[in-house]
Amino acid sequence: MSETLFPLAFASDEFRLLTGIVLGFLFGFTLERAGFGNARKLAGQFYLEDMTVFKVMFTAILVAMVGVYGLAAVGLVDISMLWINPTFTPAQVVGGFLLGVGFVMSGLCPGTSVVSLASGRIDGWVAFAAIFVGIALFTFTVDWVPGLNTLYQMGSGEVSVLHEVFGIPAIVLALIFVVGAVAAFVGAEKVEAIFQEKRQPVELTPPSRPRFKFAVGGGLAVAVLLALALSAPRPQARPVQMASLAPLSLAQAIIERDPSIMILDLRTDPASERGIPGAIPASDEEEAIAALSAAPPNTTVVVYDASGFFTVAPPSWPRTVDYRALAGGLEGWVTQVLTPLEANGTSLEERNQVLRQNQISAFFSGAAVQATSVAAPPPAMQAGGAPKKKKSGGC
Amino acid sequence: MKAKDYWNPYLAGVVLGLVLLAAFLVAGNGLGATALPKRALAVVGNGIAPEWTASNAVLSNYVADGANPLRNWLVVEVIGVLLGGFLGALSAGRLAKKVEKGPNISVRGRLLYAAGGGVIMGFAAALARGCTSGQALSGGAVLSTGSWIFMLMVFAGGYAVAHLVRRQWV
Numbered sequence: 001m002s003e004t005l006f007p008l009a010f011a012s013d014e015f016r017l018l019t020g021i022v023l024g025f026l027f028g029f030t031l032e033r034a035g036f037g038n039a040r041k042l043a044g045q046f047y048l049e050d051m052t053v054f055k056v057m058f059t060a061i062l063v064a065m066v067g068v069y070g071l072a073a074v075g076l077v078d079i080s081m082l083w084i085n086p087t088f089t090p091a092q093v094v095g096g097f098l099l100g101v102g103f104v105m106s107g108l109c110p111g112t113s114v115v116s117l118a119s120g121r122i123d124g125w126v127a128f129a130a131i132f133v134g135i136a137l138f139t140f141t142v143d144w145v146p147g148l149n150t151l152y153q154m155g156s157g158e159v160s161v162l163h164e165v166f167g168i169p170a171i172v173l174a175l176i177f178v179v180g181a182v183a184a185f186v187g188a189e190k191v192e193a194i195f196q197e198k199r200q201p202v203e204l205t206p207p208s209r210p211r212f213k214f215a216v217g218g219g220l221a222v223a224v225l226l227a228l229a230l231s232a233p234r235p236q237a238r239p240v241q242m243a244s245l246a247p248l249s250l251a252q253a254i255i256e257r258d259p260s261i262m263i264l265d266l267r268t269d270p271a272s273e274r275g276i277p278g279a280i281p282a283s284d285e286e287e288a289i290a291a292l293s294a295a296p297p298n299t300t301v302v303v304y305d306a307s308g309f310f311t312v313a314p315p316s317w318p319r320t321v322d323y324r325a326l327a328g329g330l331e332g333w334v335t336q337v338l339t340p341l342e343a344n345g346t347s348l349e350e351r352n353q354v355l356r357q358n359q360i361s362a363f364f365s366g367a368a369v370q371a372t373s374v375a376a377p378p379p380a381m382q383a384g385g386a387p388k389k390k391k392s393g394g395c
Numbered sequence: 396m397k398a399k400d401y402w403n404p405y406l407a408g409v410v411l412g413l414v415l416l417a418a419f420l421v422a423g424n425g426l427g428a429t430a431l432p433k434r435a436l437a438v439v440g441n442g443i444a445p446e447w448t449a450s451n452a453v454l455s456n457y458v459a460d461g462a463n464p465l466r467n468w469l470v471v472e473v474i475g476v477l478l479g480g481f482l483g484a485l486s487a488g489r490l491a492k493k494v495e496k497g498p499n500i501s502v503r504g505r506l507l508y509a510a511g512g513g514v515i516m517g518f519a520a521a522l523a524r525g526c527t528s529g530q531a532l533s534g535g536a537v538l539s540t541g542s543w544i545f546m547l548m549v550f551a552g553g554y555a556v557a558h559l560v561r562r563q564w565v
């Protein structure tokens with residue numbers, strides 16, 4: 001279950017199908033009112049005397065684009081749940097070209113042929129029936145005409161989106177398209193005017209309110225900026241590999257009562273063995289996140305499990321603190337900190353090292369009894385507002 | 396009775412865009428047109444030759460899960476287009492049994508063009524896995540790279556042969 005609102009999850013298939021009828025109805029009605037039930041008007045696009053196809057289609061694409069990616073930017077739409085046409089470049093190049101050829105011949109495309117036949121146009125009926133034949137023709141020939149299936153299947157077949165190809169956010173690309181489209185609409189109207197003088201086109205769309213396109217373009221641009229302003233800086237939804245921390249360094253930090261350190265005990269059975277003094281038990285995800293959200297920014301959070309397998313911070317953990325994994329987990333702590341060393345070093349330096357380590361060891365072994373009073377509450381809690389405020393919710 | 400004016404194209408575009416947006420928000424996919432004929436063909440194929448249908452490169456996609464291929468959002472959506480187109484034409488005073496053509500071509504000639512173009516379009520839409528609605532409009536809105544390639548090629552194909560078939564329009 002995703003946290004986003006859209007696309008909607010339906011309790012029943014029937015209700016979902018009902019929305020198909022309703023939206024299809026609005027689709028067909030709008031196409032009719034745009035003049036797309038008329039093959040002559042549609043064909044005008046290819047003779048540059050009636051650019052309605054271009055204007056309607058691109059306005060619609062941009063409205064939906066800004067809507068989908070704008071709502072995604074503010075967290076209302078889960079793009080990964082949407083059907084995005086996969087890319088099969090060769091089939092789309094050849095199929096697109098052929099469809100354009102068929103479009104100008106019939107004056108209709110598959111969708112508009114439905115509107116045309118619904119308006120009673122005989123050419124619409126013929127075109128729709130022929131589309132059926134064409135689909136059947138491809139279906140029957142794809143498996144045995146040499147190369148046809150290869151052409152059909154060639155290419156990645158993966159979902160590729162332009163904003164990732166260009167490496168910019170979708171909503172920014174949408175804004176670029178909006179600006180480009182308004183300029184193209186102005187150009188299209190100039191071209192139309194030139195070609196309309198030469199020919200007498202059919203049933204022109206009344207040239208009312210030419211400023212409407214600027215209003216639409218401006219509205220879309222505002223929507224993009226609004227989405228950008230409202231888009232929350234998303235936490236990096238990626239697990240992070242934690243640097244490891246030697247048990248002795250942790251021991252040192254505890255002895256020095258370093259206020260910027262917080263220790264998290266991630267063992268699932270914390271009762272099995274005494275943990276590190278001052279550690280906050282967090283045997284499940286919920287406890288861990290609760291503890292982590294209480295930590296002041298820039299705290300160094302040292303986590304440990306039984307034997308040091310936990311080295312990757314999950315995506316759900318806040319990114320306002322630094323993470324370190326205790327090398328070897330509790331096992332490493334026991335062997336390196338709690339177990340006194342044999343003083344078999346030869347040099348003075350080595351002997352001092354052993355001595356210091358054994359002091360630490362004695363500190364914790366002795367302190368173990370009164371650990372709760374000595375080292376707890378965890379040092380990080382005393383830090384309060386001490387760490388410098390670096391990051392507050394950016395824009 | 397004089398027919399109502401067509402809508403301002405930008406207004407029609409905004410309304411169409413909102414319908415398309417609603418389709419994505421509600422159903423999780425865009426709008427289409429060729430799903431109906433393709434899936435109807437799958438039903439016919441399944442009735443006559445189920446094994447062939449199940450192994451066919453196009454139809455196998457629609458019968459794989461064993462469900463009725465016509466019980467599909469895009470299929471009922473096309474039925475909605477039919478109803479919407481009909482009521483749109485009726486309420487605008489444009490419902491009429493006639494052939495749209497230029498003055499310099501016979502009805503028969505125009506219908507031959509419509510048939511020829513239709514067959515090519517059906518073949519192309521099956522090959523490209525979608526048509527102007529399912530690929531260019533819907534895929535274009537969600538920035539699918541392949542859909543934008545398709546869309547540019549539709550215009551390229553249309554302009555490439557427009558001069559050759561101008562007889563039926565001008």
